[in-house]
Amino acid sequence: MPQPLDALTQSLLSAAKRAGADAADAMAVQGTSVSIDVRAGALEHAERSEGIDIGLRVFVGQKIANVSASDTSTRTIDEMAQRAVAMAQEAPDDPYAGLADPSQLIADWDIDALELHDATSEPAPDTLQQDAAEAEAAAMDVHGITQVQSASAAYGARQIHLAASNGFSGGYARTDRALSCVAIAGTGTGMERDYAGDSRIFQADLRDAGEIGREAAERALARMDARKPPTGSYPVLFDERVSSTLIGHLLAAVNGASVGRGASWLRDSLGEQVLPAHLSVLEDPHRPRTGASRPFDAEGLPTTKRAIIEDGILTGWTLDLANARKLGMASTGNAARGTASGPSPSIWNTALTQGTASKSDLIRDMGTGLLVTSMIGSTINPNTGDYSRGAAGLWVENGEVQYAVNECTIAGNLRQMLMGIVPANDARTHLSRVVPSLLVEGMTLAGE
Numbered sequence: 001m002p003q004p005l006d007a008l009t010q011s012l013l014s015a016a017k018r019a020g021a022d023a024a025d026a027m028a029v030q031g032t033s034v035s036i037d038v039r040a041g042a043l044e045h046a047e048r049s050e051g052i053d054i055g056l057r058v059f060v061g062q063k064i065a066n067v068s069a070s071d072t073s074t075r076t077i078d079e080m081a082q083r084a085v086a087m088a089q090e091a092p093d094d095p096y097a098g099l100a101d102p103s104q105l106i107a108d109w110d111i112d113a114l115e116l117h118d119a120t121s122e123p124a125p126d127t128l129q130q131d132a133a134e135a136e137a138a139a140m141d142v143h144g145i146t147q148v149q150s151a152s153a154a155y156g157a158r159q160i161h162l163a164a165s166n167g168f169s170g171g172y173a174r175t176d177r178a179l180s181c182v183a184i185a186g187t188g189t190g191m192e193r194d195y196a197g198d199s200r201i202f203q204a205d206l207r208d209a210g211e212i213g214r215e216a217a218e219r220a221l222a223r224m225d226a227r228k229p230p231t232g233s234y235p236v237l238f239d240e241r242v243s244s245t246l247i248g249h250l251l252a253a254v255n256g257a258s259v260g261r262g263a264s265w266l267r268d269s270l271g272e273q274v275l276p277a278h279l280s281v282l283e284d285p286h287r288p289r290t291g292a293s294r295p296f297d298a299e300g301l302p303t304t305k306r307a308i309i310e311d312g313i314l315t316g317w318t319l320d321l322a323n324a325r326k327l328g329m330a331s332t333g334n335a336a337r338g339t340a341s342g343p344s345p346s347i348w349n350t351a352l353t354q355g356t357a358s359k360s361d362l363i364r365d366m367g368t369g370l371l372v373t374s375m376i377g378s379t380i381n382p383n384t385g386d387y388s389r390g391a392a393g394l395w396v397e398n399g400e401v402q403y404a405v406n407e408c409t410i411a412g413n414l415r416q417m418l419m420g421i422v423p424a425n426d427a428r429t430h431l432s433r434v435v436p437s438l439l440v441e442g443m444t445l446a447g448e
Contacts, residue, residue: 003072005028005029005030005052005159005160005161005171006161006163006169006171008026008028008052008054008072008077008161009026009027009028009054009161009162009163009169010026010163010169011074011077012024012026012028012054012056012077012080012081012163013025013026013163013164013165015056015077015078015080015081016056016058016081016084016085016165017165018078018081019058019078019081019082019084019085020060020085021058021059021060021081021084021085021088021165022059022060022061023058023059023098023099023164023165023166024056024057024058024059024164024165025056025057025099025162025163025164025165025168025299026054026055026056026057026162026163026164027054027055027160027161027162027298027337027338027339028052028053028054028055028160028161028339029052029053029054029158029159029160029161029338029339030050030051030052030158030159031049031050031051031053031156031157031158031159032048032049032050032122032156032157032158033047033048033049033050033154033155033156033157034046034047034048034122034123034125034128034154034155034156035047035048035128035152035153035154035155036125036128036129036132036152036153036154037132037150037151037152038129038132038133038136038150038151038152039136039148039149039150039151040148041133041136041137043129044150046125046129048125051070052070052072053068053069053070053339053340054068054069054070054072054077054080054339055067055068055337055338055339055340055341056068056080056081056084057084057342058081058084058085058088059088059097059098059099060085060088060089061093062093062094062095062097062098063088063089063091063092063093063094063097064088064091064094064097064342065084065085065086065087065088065091066084066340066341066342067080067083067084067087068080068339068340094322095325096321096322096323096325096326097322098321098322098325099164099165099166099299099321100164100166100168100299100300100301100321100331101166102166102167104300104301104331105166105167105168105300105301106168106170106295106296106300106301106302107302109170109295109296109302110295111172111295113286113288114172114286114287114288114293114294114295115201115202115288115289116172116173116174116175116201116289116293116294117157117172117173117174117175117201118175118177118201118202118203118204120203122155122157123155123177123203128153128154128155129153131153131179131209132151132152132153132179132181132209133151134209134210134213135151135153135179135180135181135209135210135212135213135216136148136151136181136213137210137213138181138209138210138211138212138213138214138217139151139181139183139213139214139216139217140213140217141213141214141217142183142214142217142218142221144185144186144217144221144224145183145184145185145217145220145221146184146185146186146187146191147183147184148181148182148183148184148213148216149182149183149184149193150180150181150182151180151181151182151213152178152179152180152181153178153179153209154176154177154178154179155175155176155177155178156174156175156176157173157174157175157176158173158174158175159171159172159173160172160173160174162296162298162300164299164300166300168300170295170296170300172294172295174201175201175202176199176200176201176291177199177200177201177202177203177206178197178198178199178200179197179198179199179206179207179209179212180195180196180197180198180212181195181196181197181212181213181216182194182195182216183195183213183216183217183219183220184220185217185220185221185223185224186224190224190225192220192221192223192224192226192404193220193223194216194219194220194222194223194373194374195216195219196212196213196215196216196219197212197216198212199291200289200430201289201290201291202289205289205430219373222373222394222404223392223404223406224404225403225404226392226403226404226405226406226407227403227404227405227406227448228405228406228407228408228447228448229370229395229405229408229445229447229448230445230447230448231445231446231447231448232444232445233442233443233444233445234368234369234370234442234443234445235366235367235368235369235370235439235440235441235442235443236369236370236372236391236410236439236440236443236445237359237362237363237366237369237370237371237372237396237437237438237439237440238372238437238438238439238440239359239371239372239373239393239437240359240424240426240427240428240435240436240437241373241374242372242373242374242375243435243436243437243438244431244433244435245375246414246417246418246421246435246438246440247281247350247352247433247435248433249380249385249387249414250266250274250275250281250309250414250418251281251308251318251347251350252264252382253265253266253382253385253414254266254308254314254316254317254318255317255318255345255347256317256318256319256320256323256324256326256327256329256345257323257344257345258382259317259323259327260323260326260327262383263382263383264382264383265381265382265383265384265385265414265415266314266385266415269314270314270315270316270317271313271314271315272313272314273312273313273314273419274309274312274313274314274415274418274419275309275312275418275419275421276312276419276420276421277311277312278311278312278353279309279311279312279352279353279421279423280307280309280310280311280312280352280353281307281308281309281350281351281352281353282305282306282307282308282350282351283305283306283307283308283347283348283349283350284305284348284349284350284351285303285304285305285333285348285349286303286305287349289430290349290430290431290432291349291431291432292347292348292349292432293348293349293432294348296333297320297331297333297334297335297336297343298320298335298336298337298343299320299321299331299335299343301321301331301333301335302333303333303334303348304332304333306332308350316329316332317329317332317345318332318334318345318346318347319331319332319334319345320334320335320336320343320344320345321335321343322343323344323345332345334346334347334348348432349432349433349434350432350433350434351427351429351433351434351435352423352427352434352435352436353423354423354424354425354426354427354434354436355422355423355424355425355436356425357422357424357425358424358425358426359424359426359436359437361424362422362424362437362439363396363399363400363401364399364400365399365439366396366399366439367396367397367398367399368396368397368398369396370391370393370394370395370396370405370408370410370445371393371394371395371396371401372391372392372393372410373392373393373394374391374392374393375389375390375391375392376389376390376391376392377389377390380414384413385413385414385415386411386413386414387410387411387412387413387414387417388409388410388411389409389410389411390407390408390409391408391409391410392404392405392406392407392408393405405447407447408445408446408447409445409446410443410444410445411443411444411445411446412440412442412443412444417440417443420440420441420442421438421439421440422438422439422440422441423435423436423437423438423439424436424437424438424439
């Protein structure tokens with residue numbers, strides 16, 4: 001019988017000490033996942049997996065090495081430790097390496113308050129199949145839908161435990177439920193497709209399967225008879241489905257690893273205005289039932305609420321311990337890691353200030369321009385913020401949607417784009433990244 005995860009991590013730390021490591025930390029993850037795909041009313045694919053992964057990071061002076069395995073036998077753990085120490089001895093010194101000081105570690109936490117784990121039983125495969133089939137049937141019932149490319153339902157459960165030689169030890173469990181549908185409208189070269197889906201921690205929060213299927217169908221139909229938009233400078237409204245990618249580029253630019261390498265278009269902007277003065281970006285890792293919530297980070301530091309951008313002003317970087325030391329700052333408790341890699345800075349739950357206008361209001365006010373509902377490809381210059389992406393969506397004239405568009409490119413500079421954004425009020429607040437539809441004036445469109 002496998003050891004409990006907390007015992008496994010302690011075994012890894014003990015093996016590292018015996019092998020000659022000066023310090024070490026360990027991670028163990030035990031998970032189960034089930035996924036079901038349905039097509040044409042029949043089961044197309046079913047998959048189940050379960051297992052344990054373990055990872056060990058050792059320090060020999062200022063040298064580091066990381067090893068991982070999926071075998072938890074005593075022999076493997078001993079071999080992992082010996083190999084990791086041998087690797088570390090050959091590695092170059094890292095002046096910023098090191099575990100947290102014990103005084104920095106989280107002292108206590110209330111994992112139940114975060115509601116990261118649904119205690120109800122794992123769903124039976126036929127229950128997942130029924131959900132997927134219901135989504136598919138709902139899409140096919142919409143006139144104009146010729147087929148459903150895929151309808152899928154999935155469940156996952158994980159237990160995570162971290163421990164380190166500085167005295168930290170802690171873990172928690174997570175569950176996930178997901179349902180999605182991809183619908184196709186039209187035939188031949190006139191076919192268009194689109195999708196809808198939902199992902200939640202608790203089954204009770206998951207959207208109705210029929211609703212997801214119908215939404216996928218309606219989105220696919222809205223893309224029919226698409227044409228290229230005119231080339232020129234026009235306002236662009238990023239639909240709530242894709243607007244989080246725009247804020248995602250901003251969050252990537254404040255990542256301490258990028259800043260430390262000098263590969264960020266915001267590297268010299270700390271304390272400067274990067275958004276309109278009435279907008280803020282807040283991080284809250286303690287939101288209940290939200291995917292990126294967690295009580296502590298991958299280095300045992302407490303996670304805390306913070307304003308990444310407050311009233312338009314960039315207040316700080318996203319930092320783990322190593323990048324904080326490199327930049328002469330304190331960690332923000334944002335270290336993330338897997339069993340096969342060491343910590344690096346990562347964003348938890350974030351939210352952009354919502355506006356007062358609806359998406360319909362912004363469509364009306366934008367006059368003539370593009371409502372972007374999907375994007376493909378990405379050319380982002382991390383040093384300058386120059387932005388170019390393929391886009392598709394709906395063309396707007398005189399404040400009203402006229403026709404579907406595709407095969408166009410939108411371009412601009414992120415610094416200028418973000419300074420002029422106008423948010424709607426339609427963000428879905430259950431997501432880990434809460435961003436409403438965003439209107440950007442004067443982007444360059446390359447169409448016909």
